Amino acid sequence: xxxxxxxxxxxxxxxxxxxxxxxxxxxxxxxxxxxxxxxxxxxxxxxxxxxxxxxxxxxxxxxxxxxxxxxxxxxxxxxxxxxxxxxxxxxxxxxxxxxxxxxxxxxxxxxxxxxxxxxxxxxxxxxxxxxxxxxxxxxxxxxxxxxxxxxxxxxxxxxxx
Numbered sequence: 017x018x019x020x021x022x023x024x025x026x027x028x029x030x031x032x033x034x035x036x037x038x039x040x041x042x043x044x045x046x047x048x049x050x051x052x053x054x055x056x057x058x059x060x061x062x063x064x065x066x067x068x069x070x071x072x073x074x075x076x077x078x079x080x081x082x083x084x085x086x087x088x089x090x091x092x093x094x095x096x097x098x099x100x101x102x103x104x105x106x107x108x109x110x111x112x113x114x115x116x117x118x119x120x121x122x123x124x125x126x127x128x129x130x131x132x133x134x135x136x137x138x139x140x141x142x143x144x145x146x147x148x149x150x151x152x153x154x155x156x157x158x159x160x161x162x163x164x165x166x167x168x169x170x171x172x173x174x175x176x177x
Contacts, residue, residue, distance in 0.1 A: 032099065037063045040086050044075065044168055047157045051131040056170070075157060075168035076107040083107065085166065094174060096141040110139050112146070122154065126167055131155035135169075138177065146177040 041063035048056040056073075057065050066073060072091035076082035087095070087102045095102060095110065111119045115138055126132055133153040140146050150173040157165040 034063075037067070037086075040075070041066045043157055043159060043165055044073065044086070047165070047168070048131075048153075048155055048170075050158065051155045052133065052153070072171035072174075073168065074102070075166050077166040078164055081106050081108065082166065084110075086168075091171070094141065094147070094171065095139070096143050096145070101142060112138065112140050123167060126154045126156060139174075147174045148177055149174045 041061070044066060045056040045061045048054070055061065057069060059065070067088045069088055069090065072088065072094045074087040074091040074095075075085055077085050084102050084105050084107050087097070087099070092098060092102060097105075108116050108119065118137060122132070122135055122137070131153060132155075133151065135152040135154050136148065136150045137152075138146055138148055149171045152172070153170045155168055157168055159165040
């Protein structure tokens with residue numbers, strides 16, 4: 017049986033690599049503010065606040081075939097995966113094969129402009145169910161030295177298909 021993250025699993029966050037999560041959360045928030053001029057969350061930008069945020073937040077690294085390296089609780093629920101299933105998964109697998117070309121065009125647009133905040137597209141969960149995301153923000157991640165660190169997505173709205 018697959019474990020789906022929920023508010024009833026308080027030890028999930030505690031079981032993750034705290035050093036990585038703290039640093040990665042700062043990179044997510046700082047990069048978002050850099051590109052958009054807005055805070056990623058209202059108030060507390062802590063790692064726990066991002067992990068428990070009411071929107072889906074996920075990111076991938078800079079590999080040739082980028083791998084997911086972070087997903088908050090809402091993203092794991094949306095994609096119907098737990099931390100072990102989503103982290104390390106090639107991010108291209110979040111789109112159906114025929115839609116991957118459109119996804120690549122999106123990522124190229126983000127790479128060129130730093131971010132987009134108008135992305136809509138179909139995604140696929142681990143159980144094969146599909147959903148449409150609307151007006152997602154996708155942005156480049158920069159580390160503390162300003163070097164490319166990956167890309168992230170914030171999904172506030174989605175509709176099951």
